[in-house]
Amino acid sequence: MRSRRNLFSALVAAILLLVATVQPGHAEYGDVLARYVIVAHDPIADKTTTLARAIMEGTDVACPAFHQLDSDGVALGALNSTTRINPDEEAFPVTVCEAVIPAGARASVDGLPLPTLIAEPEHLVIIGDSGCFGGDAQDCQKAWPFPGIASHAAERKPDLVIHVGDWNYRGTPSTKVDGEATYNSCLPRPGRPWVNTTSGDTWQTWWQDVFQPAATLMISAPWVVLRGNHELCSRAGRGWFYLLDPHSVLLDPYRALPVCNALTVRTEAYALDIGHIRLVVMDSANACDDADFEDVASLAYQARYYARQFDHVAALARGSAKPVWLLVHHPVWSATHYTSEPGIVSLNATLQRALKQSLASSLPPSVSLVLSGHVHEFQAITFDHDRPPQLIVGNSGVALDSNLLDNPYSVEVDGEPATGLALSARTGADSFGYLDVTLAANGVMTGKLHGFQPDGRATGRVVAVCSLPVGWNGLCRLGP
Ligand SMILES: [Fe+2]
Incomplete structure (x- = not known):
């Protein structure tokens, strides 16, 4: 016995x-490796919609059935589905299938439920810069908090997740190849070849940095997704356009999908109506950070392009009766004093110049917030006048910067006095986290930054508390 x-x-x-x-x-492992819902703009109906996606194992497989469900979860009928264009079957031995979910409807894939975009989302989770460098720069087993952050956020059962970009660090750890600089938003000097690091842009790195740790959060709520500079076509752009980009032939059969077929591939800004607020999403992946970039003509060329994007953003914002949040990966404004730099670094040079050159010359009053990532910190910045507050959630995974600025800080940013809060590695051991947001019916926002240790353990401490409209003590203040 x-x-x-x-x-x-x-x-x-x-x-x-x-x-x-x-x-x-x-x-x-099974057939469906990941299932998730991306919030997208339907360009023909000019409305907000959602794309259900399933990543299937193998490159020669049929898509699973997508179904619309009734209120009891019973399948009503099959949804039309298609496969996305695989950029490299060797690097991505998977098939991405998708279907459009009718507005407000419940849906499933392969009999498994998918999250629904509800009419008035009140509970938002905001994360950014979530991947892991790996190698000597970051121990992905012991010093990468994103798996813990994603699990904690999923337990809070959000209505919507916003990821402000820079997803795949594991496949894009360096911006150098044999001493040559990779294209990383700043155009190379004329005559100088650009190099790429696309060899790390594989399903394996996307799985490790995104789809494995975020699996539960991905079935908790629909996601608004932004593209960061780690998702440039010289880096992990092929994976971005295959797995996460919110364009689809199901929404616009008259245009080809954006894919990495050139050094700079840019997509147009679009608006998402999310209950009490409007989100305007701007692709800034190719916006060079450096004000003293060596090629003045290239910086001017980029600034002219983004000036037109700001014109478009302004038009999308002006058409909204609701408060507008501008979602753009690179912060239009930030302030960091690094130990390696003599002065304050204020990103992003291209966007600051472009905004001044745009027809609008400033963001419309309806823009109540600029939400970004990119800087590996949490920052909240307010200006005395003429500019909306800037929030930066770049502390959800990748190793943090060390910002020498005090809290709160008062410095000049892009020619204007600014007051801000900056949480970085220097601030404390629990400066990683995500912003847990509650939206009221009038668009009033309150947010809590939950603190996490580098190993992904929640400290239970609310590190910062934020509110919109901006209160007397700024956009955010240090928590209890
Ligand atoms: Fe970035």
Whole structure:
């Protein structure tokens, strides 16, 4: 009897071990490797919609069935679905399938439920810069908090998740190849070849940095997704356009999907109506940070392009009766004093110049917030006049900067006095986190920054508290 029990125990242990060690790309893992919902703009109906996606193992597989469900969860009928264009079957041995979910409807894929975009989302989770460098720069086992942050956020059952960009660090750890600079938003000097680091842009790195740690959060709520400079076509752009980009032939069959077919591939700004607020999403992946960039003509060229994007942003914002949040990966304004720099670094040079050159010359009054990532810190900045507050949530995973500025700080940013808060590695051991936001019916926002240790453990401390409209003590203040 004892030997039978031992045999049974050994069998169970073997099965558990097998389950624990299965890697993506192996048949044992199952057919649907990930399922998620992306919030998108329908350019024909000019309305906000959602795209259901499923990532399937293998490159020659049929899509699973997408169904609309009734209120009891019973399948009503199959949704039209298609496959996205695989950029490189060797690097991405998976098939991405998608379907449009009718407004407000519940849906499933392969019999598994998908999150629904509700009419008035009140509980938002904001995360950014979530990946892990790896190598000597960051220990992805012991010093990468994103898995813990994503699990904690999922337990809060949000209505919507916003990711402000820079997803895949593991596949894009460096901006150099054999001493040559990778294209990383700043155009190379004329005659100088640009190099790329696309060899790390694979399903494996996307799985490790995004889809594995965020699996539960991805089935908790629809996601608004921004593209960062780690998702440039010289870096992890192929994966971005395959896995996360919110364009689809199902929404616009008259235009080709954006793909990495050139050094700079840019997409147009679009608006999302999310209950009490409007989100205007701007693709800033190619906006060079450096004001003293060596090629003046290239910086001017980029600034002219983004000036037109700001014109478009202004038009989308002016058409809204609701408060507008501008979502743009690179902060239009930030302030960081690095130990390696003599003065304050204020990003982003291209966007600051472009905004001055745009027809609007400033953001419309309806823009109540600029929300960004990119800087590996949490920052909240307010100006005395003429500019909306700037929030930066760049502290959800990648190793943090060390900002020498005091809290709160008062400095000049882009020619204007600014007051801000900056939480970085220097501030404390729990400066990682995500912003947990509550939206009221009038667009009033309150947010709590939950603190996390580098190993992903929640400290239970609210590190900062934020509110919109901006109160007497700024956009955010240090928490209790
Ligand atoms: Fe970035």
